[in-house]
Amino acid sequence: MKLSQGVELVSLLVLTAMVVAAAMGVVLSPSIVYAAFLLGLVFLGIAGMYLLLNADFVAAAQVLIYVGAVNVLILFAIMLVNRRKVYREVKLGAVRQLVAIAVCVSLFALLLYTNLNTVWLLTPEVTALPSGIVTLGQHFFNEYLLPFELASVLLLVALIGAIILARREFVPDRGEENLELVERPKELVAVKEE
Amino acid sequence: MNFLSAVAVLKTATIVPELIVILTLVVVLIVDLVSGRSNRSLPTLTNLGLTAALGAIVWQWLHPQTSTLAFLGTFDSDRLSLVFRGIIAFSALLTSLISERYLLQAGVALGEYLVILLTATVGGMFLAGANEMVTIFVSLETLSIASYLLSGYTKRDPRSNEAALKYLLIGASSSAIFLYGMSLLYGLSAGETNLLRIAAAIRHPELAVVLAMVFIVAGIAFKLSAVPFHQWTPDVYEGSPTPVVAFLSVGSKAAGFALAVRFLVTVFHTIEPEWHYVFVILTILSMVLGNVVAIAQTSMKRMLAYSSIGQAGFVMLAMIVDTEAGYASMIFYLLVYLFMNMGAFACVILFALRTGTDQISAYSGLYQKDPLLTLCLSICLLSLGGIPPLAGFFGKLYIFWAGWQAGAYGLVILGLVMSVVSIYYYIRVVKQMVVKEPQEMSEAVMRYPQISWVEPGMRPLQVAMVSTLVITSIAGIAANPLFGIVNDAVTGSRFLQASVSPPVIVQSLP
Amino acid sequence: MQVSLDAFLVIGAALFCIGIYGLVTSRNAVRVLMSIELMLNAVNLNFLAFSNYLDSATIKGQVFSVFVITVAAAEAAVGLAIVLSIYRSRDTVDMEEFNLLRW
Numbered sequence: 137m138k139l140s141q142g143v144e145l146v147s148l149l150v151l152t153a154m155v156v157a158a159a160m161g162v163v164l165s166p167s168i169v170y171a172a173f174l175l176g177l178v179f180l181g182i183a184g185m186y187l188l189l190n191a192d193f194v195a196a197a198q199v200l201i202y203v204g205a206v207n208v209l210i211l212f213a214i215m216l217v218n219r220r221k222v223y224r225e226v227k228l229g230a231v232r233q234l235v236a237i238a239v240c241v242s243l244f245a246l247l248l249y250t251n252l253n254t255v256w257l258l259t260p261e262v263t264a265l266p267s268g269i270v271t272l273g274q275h276f277f278n279e280y281l282l283p284f285e286l287a288s289v290l291l292l293v294a295l296i297g298a299i300i301l302a303r304r305e306f307v308p309d310r311g312e313e314n315l316e317l318v319e320r321p322k323e324l325v326a327v328k329e330e
Numbered sequence: 331m332n333f334l335s336a337v338a339v340l341k342t343a344t345i346v347p348e349l350i351v352i353l354t355l356v357v358v359l360i361v362d363l364v365s366g367r368s369n370r371s372l373p374t375l376t377n378l379g380l381t382a383a384l385g386a387i388v389w390q391w392l393h394p395q396t397s398t399l400a401f402l403g404t405f406d407s408d409r410l411s412l413v414f415r416g417i418i419a420f421s422a423l424l425t426s427l428i429s430e431r432y433l434l435q436a437g438v439a440l441g442e443y444l445v446i447l448l449t450a451t452v453g454g455m456f457l458a459g460a461n462e463m464v465t466i467f468v469s470l471e472t473l474s475i476a477s478y479l480l481s482g483y484t485k486r487d488p489r490s491n492e493a494a495l496k497y498l499l500i501g502a503s504s505s506a507i508f509l510y511g512m513s514l515l516y517g518l519s520a521g522e523t524n525l526l527r528i529a530a531a532i533r534h535p536e537l538a539v540v541l542a543m544v545f546i547v548a549g550i551a552f553k554l555s556a557v558p559f560h561q562w563t564p565d566v567y568e569g570s571p572t573p574v575v576a577f578l579s580v581g582s583k584a585a586g587f588a589l590a591v592r593f594l595v596t597v598f599h600t601i602e603p604e605w606h607y608v609f610v611i612l613t614i615l616s617m618v619l620g621n622v623v624a625i626a627q628t629s630m631k632r633m634l635a636y637s638s639i640g641q642a643g644f645v646m647l648a649m650i651v652d653t654e655a656g657y658a659s660m661i662f663y664l665l666v667y668l669f670m671n672m673g674a675f676a677c678v679i680l681f682a683l684r685t686g687t688d689q690i691s692a693y694s695g696l697y698q699k700d701p702l703l704t705l706c707l708s709i710c711l712l713s714l715g716g717i718p719p720l721a722g723f724f725g726k727l728y729i730f731w732a733g734w735q736a737g738a739y740g741l742v743i744l745g746l747v748m749s750v751v752s753i754y755y756y757i758r759v760v761k762q763m764v765v766k767e768p769q770e771m772s773e774a775v776m777r778y779p780q781i782s783w784v785e786p787g788m789r790p791l792q793v794a795m796v797s798t799l800v801i802t803s804i805a806g807i808a809a810n811p812l813f814g815i816v817n818d819a820v821t822g823s824r825f826l827q828a829s830v831s832p833p834v835i836v837q838s839l840p
Numbered sequence: 841m842q843v844s845l846d847a848f849l850v851i852g853a854a855l856f857c858i859g860i861y862g863l864v865t866s867r868n869a870v871r872v873l874m875s876i877e878l879m880l881n882a883v884n885l886n887f888l889a890f891s892n893y894l895d896s897a898t899i900k901g902q903v904f905s906v907f908v909i910t911v912a913a914a915e916a917a918v919g920l921a922i923v924l925s926i927y928r929s930r931d932t933v934d935m936e937e938f939n940l941l942r943w
């Protein structure tokens with residue numbers, strides 16, 4: 137075994153342990169704030185795996201966008217909406233948990249079985265491209281030009297829409313506007329009391 | 331390479347309709363920004379842009395190209411995609427017509443709403459022609475994210491918030507599942523993202539292909555709101571602003587069907603029995619559950635939600651027949667469905683604007699107060715139920731005929747039974763409106779305001795209502811041009827031709 | 841021993857299933873969004889693994905994953921905006937409380 141392969145193997149093992157443990161923490165941790173920080177750890181670990189897969193540009197994008205933007209955004213959201221509140225117990229909560237665990241474990245087994253039993257057409261020798269970024273750029277401006285340009289529209293509108301939904305609507309001379317559905321809610325439903 | 335030769339190589343002309351919509355979107359955004367909130371020209375601008383896009387689609391239809399693949403195989407602008415893009419653009423146009431008054435009355439800003447609606451339209455239109463997985467993913471997400479935003483647009487209303495949240499969470503998770511399926515396909519084809527190349531690369535029907543198919547069907551069935559991926563539909567339809575629901579039930583669904591046909595037929599031809607089998611289950615469940623649960627509804631929007639699940643079941647029935655007539659009947663039904671469903675929603679919106687409710691019981695005795703609304707809603711609902719001689723009847727007849735020809739007897743009989751069930755709940759509404767004695771009038775109708783069309787935004791609503799009414803009434807009787815269009819669409823699409831006429835000799839060999 | 845494709849696929853599958861578990865069981869809407877991010881990361885890992893081992897000459901999987909990251913960011917922004925607006929009107933982010941829309 138060459139030294140580089142040994143290093144690769146060990147770092148993969150470490151990253152795997154880190155990612156899986158942190159991901160479990162994200163879904164199981166009782167505190168949502170810890171969950172958010174663990175999510176950042178998952179993103180970082182995955183970025184490390186991307187490096188092992190010779191994807192340096194995507195690894196950088198992962199750190200910048202996921203850790204730098206998405207995770208920070210999630211933390212902001214938690215800060216804004218996190219009022220400590222005891223959740224009401226739901227009926228059959230434990231049964232639902234068990235069913236969910238069973239479903240996920242069997243799905244995992246199915247995916248495992250399929251992935252390991254499929255004959256993937258491996259390339260004989262994996263060689264990292266001298267410059268992956270150049271290849272990526274060529275792809276973006278050749279066959280992926282259409283989605284590349286469409287993504288700009290998507291990002292623009294996501295930006296506008298997120299601002300529209302999140303900002304407080306207050307017009308000084310008219311006061312708060314109603315901004316509700318035209319249909320009245322049913323009487324049975326206790327909607328907010330004005 | 332200079333600009334002009336790049337345009338020629340990419341065949342940019344094929345996406346002129348989408349470019350017009352994007353241009354409209356930008357213009358609306360800028361005009362809204364510059365002129366402030368009181369601008370009344372924005373809906374007009376939107377309608378003009380969408381009409382121009384429809385014109386471009388018609389022009390492309392009249393000038394067919396020999397090779398339809400553009401953008402280096404990314405986008406297929408064959409006649410099938412043209413019809414679907416036309417349906418989506420038309421549904422956006424009708425939505426924009428029926429939205430204006432509703433939004434003014436709800437007190438929300440028009441400009442951004444129209445921008446998001448146009449984005450959803452662009453996403454749907456690209457989805458209808460996308461021939462490559464990255465494009466499919468990005469256009470699907472453009473459509474979906476814009477739809478989440480639209481359904482949460484009346485943001486002070488808790489029901490609308492809730493609808494948007496449910497839609498977003500279920501939609502995002504279904505697109506993650508869809509993506510997992512696509513990643514399996516990418517691996518199975520050893521590094522291809524183009525649907526045609528994937529189809530050529532996948533020869534052996536192994537378990538991973540079936541698994542990828544199941545994941546992808548799960549993602550698509552969410553867009554079609556086929557049972558059991560329908561849970562979001564009633565909630566989102568009830569909580570979203572009604573014009574948005576109209577768009578989701580027609581435009582978004584048509585885009586989903588375009589995606590389903592292109593993706594499944596192209597990629598999974600080696601495991602055709604398997605995906606047909608999955609879709610038969612979805613079809614049966616959708617037809618039965620959609621139509622049966624619709625009977626129990628008390629809210630008009632919720633009833634139309636379940637009815638749209640049932641209607642999607644009929645369209646899926648046409649899709650899995652996998653004959654030329656089957657696909658033709660599917661497109662025909664979607665075309666007819668566009669008008670009758672939009673018409674029904676225009677009426678529901680008008681009623682809600684005048685009375686502020688969408689309870690079915692509130693419709694009783696409406697005939698005495700507003701005959702036009704009663705007539706229009708009755709015609710549209712009866713057409714949805716499939717009463718002759720309205721357009722919906724011929725649509726269903728065509729589907730069942732195509733299914734019977736192809737030997738899907740069980741499905742056709744179930745479809746017939748379920749359309750009888752659907753007639754029951756549509757007729758119930760019509761009966762409430764028409765035959766009630768004056769003393770049985772509901773309170774909402776009793777307080778019905780004087781009919782007037784002078785408020786800003788009422789005229790477009792009236793135009794949409796009357797035009798859908800006229801088309802729904804005559805499209806069935808004068809259906810020949812429509813039949814011509816749908817047949818051309820099917821015969822003009824290369825991948826469908828390859829699917830419906832498989833090399834017979836090879837198949838009959840042992 | 842060479843690190844193989846299978847190892848990455850297994851990690852991807854595990855991450856995907858953890859994401860689904862979180863999606864189904866979480867009560868907090870923000871945590872549901874986080875679970876969806878986990879699922880998307882699993883998909884990206886799949887794409888990059890395939891791209892490295894099956895397609896190392898053209899690396900289309902990397903292109904795909906860049907698009908997934910872009911769209912995921914947009915989706916997260918919209919999702920959190922919606923969570924914020926529902927929190928304003930309902931004063932909670934508990935999924936079990938969101939039951940206005942029933943018949």
